[in-house]
Amino acid sequence: MIITVDDIMDRYEQVIELAKRRGFLWNSFELYGGTAGFYDYGPLGSTLKRGIEQIWREIYVIQEGFMEIECPTIGIEEVFVASGHVGGFSDPLCECEQCKEAFRADHLIKHIMEEADGLSNEELDRIIEQNGVKCPECGGNIGNIYEFNLMFKTQIGPGSGRKGYLRPETAQGMFVDFLKLARYYRDKLPFGATQIGKSYRNEISPRQGVIRLREFTQAEAEIFIDPMVKSHPNIQRFENTSLNLYSDTAQEMGRSQIMTIREAVDKGIIAHEFLAYQVALVDHFLQRVGITADKLRFRQHRKDEMAHYAIDCWDAEVLTDRFGWVEVVGIADRTDYDLSAHAKMSKTELSIYSEYEQPRMVEKFVIKPNMGKMGPMFKDKAKVVAEALKALPQEAFEKEEIKVSVDGEDLTVPRELVEFVQETFKVSGENIVPHVIEPSFGIDRILYSVLEHAYDEEIIPAKASEGNNEDETRIVLRFRKEVSPIKVAVLPLLTRKELIEPAKEIVARLKDKGLMVSYDDSGTIGRRYRRNDEIGTPYCITVDYDTLEDNTVTVRDRDNMQQVRVSIDAIDDVLHELLYKGKEFETVGKPL
RNA sequence: GCGCCGAUGGUCUAGCGGCUAUGACUGGGGCCUUCCAAGCCCUAAACCCGGGUUCGAAUCCCGGUUGGCGCACCA
Structure with missing residues (x-):
């Protein structure tokens, strides 16, 4: 096992x-x-x-x-008063001295006081003491109230x-x-x-x-x-x-x-x-x-x-x-x-005028005082009388005489001085609070979650030919390619100058394309592949001696360790298609 | 905030009052190496912090920090 x-x-x-x-x-x-x-x-x-x-x-x-x-x-206090965080985020807590259970103080006295919200901590302490409120769990004494506020406070x-x-x-x-x-x-x-x-x-x-x-x-x-x-x-x-x-x-x-x-x-x-x-x-x-x-x-x-x-x-x-x-x-x-909370707090209407698809016709009872006749009759009071008339309910106009009260004075307005009609208005929209x-x-x-779901361990069976019979574990982060931090690693097969130089040229080219690319020539090639598997690098490019012959490199797929041979000239296009266009790995080059 | 358990190089770990603190992996430098954690040489790196007990503390005790779990909290 x-x-x-x-x-x-x-x-x-x-x-x-x-x-x-x-x-x-x-x-x-x-x-x-x-x-x-x-x-x-x-x-x-x-x-x-x-x-x-x-x-x-x-x-x-x-x-x-x-x-x-x-x-x-950082926000100012008004914002969080309106949002409810100042009130709702700062609860008075108290603990039972015996069983150490924590309670909200205002909840403990609910049966004594309906409205416990506005009370100060001192008042709460006093009410608890005077009424002999005990721990509902074990009956122990309730300790002093302390405030806990989940907002960090600071001073501007x-x-x-x-x-x-x-x-x-x-x-x-x-x-x-x-x-x-x-x-x-x-x-x-x-x-x-x-x-x-x-x-x-x-x-x-x-x-x-x-x-x-x-x-x-x-x-x-x-x-x-x-x-x-x-x-x-x-x-x-x-x-x-x-x-x-x-x-x-x-x-x-x-x-x-x-x-x-x-x-x-x-x-x-x-x-x-x-x-x-x-x-x-x-x-x-x-x-x-x-x-x-x-x-x-x-x-x-x-x-x-x-x-x-x-x-x-x-x-x-x-x-x-x-x-x-x-x-x-x-x-x-x-x-x-x-929006309503901020409107109230800031005393500013936070609404938007919304136009109806079709203007609506709205019927309205409209009172029209005849100012030409009202003026001579009420002189300087004419204007306030007219305003008072407009404020009257519809029923008031059904009687013979219309009575209004202006500045404590009861006045009678003859009917013929006032016209009242049902009028139809066009309303094309209204203010709404979204x-x-x-x-x-x-x-x-x-x-x-992305890390955990990407994390995978794969058992690589021991290779009998090499005499070791220990299976080994390959850890791979199987990131979606789009989120992998490093998109491609460029590795010379051996630590030799003639391989390092072309590898570094490829790195420079890929950087020019804006790719997050890493270079690694330390340790054996297998070790470097595993290092990159572990951080979820989707592709490794390896420069070997064939590269010097025919200008191709191998591209290795993180998920299945398969390799294809790709021409250096096509490498940036191939990577782009693999990383962002969902191109099938086997189709981009000659499989090894 | 309470209770229980832990904390030794980057990682995992040995240690049980008497070290110059064990080992492996990893890392770095080099040799070797023609594709999946091979080998060889060199090298770096740790006792969570503070007090106490003791001739002597990584080791025992107390406090703190921190991690895990349970309770509470999570508008």
Whole structure:
């Protein structure tokens, strides 16, 4: 029996070990002992991350047309008061002194006070003490209340400057810039904006490596749509796409179902077509960066876990070896919650004028005081009397005499001084507050998932001819070529000047084409192939003595170790077709 | 934040109060080598931090940091 690393390490450990060793991920500040919740992306890690982000941009920014913006990572207090983060993110906690169970203080006194939200910690302490509130678990005494706030607080400017917070999500920037974005998009719904950047949450106890960080990268799109139009013009693109849906009812049954987008919309499982399109788009993105299809599902938020303002919310979840299903993307219909909240806070109308397809004719009861007669009768009061008349309800005009009260004075207006008619108006549109569809991506979690799903160990049987009977393990990161940090390695077969020189020429040529290319002449060729397998380099080019004869090189495929012979003159075209055009490996040259 | 368990070169590891700290792999330099971690020579590299106990601490004790797991938290 062969003992592989599988037997002693779980997949997470193997992946993280490789990631640290090869320069994908490093613990931050390790020189000083490290700090939980922070990771550095090493040379290969940040290249991989950029590749993933680039695909995201291609889909969301270029294809969907949601332009990218960049807002400060520090936000002022008002923004997060409006968003609910200041209130909702700062809960008063207290612990039982006996069993150490932690509770939210305001929850403990719910039965005493209905409205516990607005109370200060001192008041909460006092209420708990006066009412003799005990630990609901073990009956022990409740310790003093402390505040925990998941937002990092900072100060803007010197002294007692303005309060600021590191943003806990990138989304708010798009909401705050809503009017400017609307103008950029020339006041037409739907439109969207995106942002890729760092967000910060001061997690109480971050664990699980890169799955839960204190500083992390989000990619978010905020798509503003007409609340009355939740269809999607391009839905036919995904209609027949089958997704692994774990809906509210499916969760009750404990089993997800494979279903087409069309079916999910028709059966009302996904709230509406526009959201369904976004769910399918997330699926498209995740598979393109290399998430394994059968380790991906979309889980609907249960009614009780959904934010109160959301209509429907789906999480893309990825199956990982150690952590089980991990949420990597959330897709929510947040309705007009965010825009309305910011409108209220800023006292600015955040709406958009939406023109109807057809102008609508609206009937209205209109009061027209005859000012020519009102003037002589009411003199300087004529104007206020007229205003008062206009404010009266329709019934007031059904009587013989019309009574109005102006400045505490009751006046009687003869009927003939007022005309009232049903008039028909043309209304061509109205101000509406758009609804927001928000797909929100945790890039770090996606990157980890990509690493784990790409990780593979292959047993290479021992070669009897060489006398060793030890099987060996080949570790390969089977990245999608598009995301591989290094696209191609150029290797002289032997460390000899006459092979090194042409190899370096090839490196220079490929660099000119903008390819991320590496050069390696240390150790035997087999060792160098394995090194490149381990970091997921899709192709290796080897320069040998035949190269000097006929100007060809071998190209080796990472996944199956096969080789073809290709002319040097064609090498950049061949690589381009292999990497980006999906060309079959066997067709690009003569197999060896 | 609480509880339990761990921490030795880049990685894995030996060590059980008496070292100049073991070994392998990896890395670097060289020799050799005509395609999948071969061989030979040379070389670099570690006891998480701080206190204590002791003649003497990688080893025992305490505190911290950090990693894993469980509880809580995850808007």
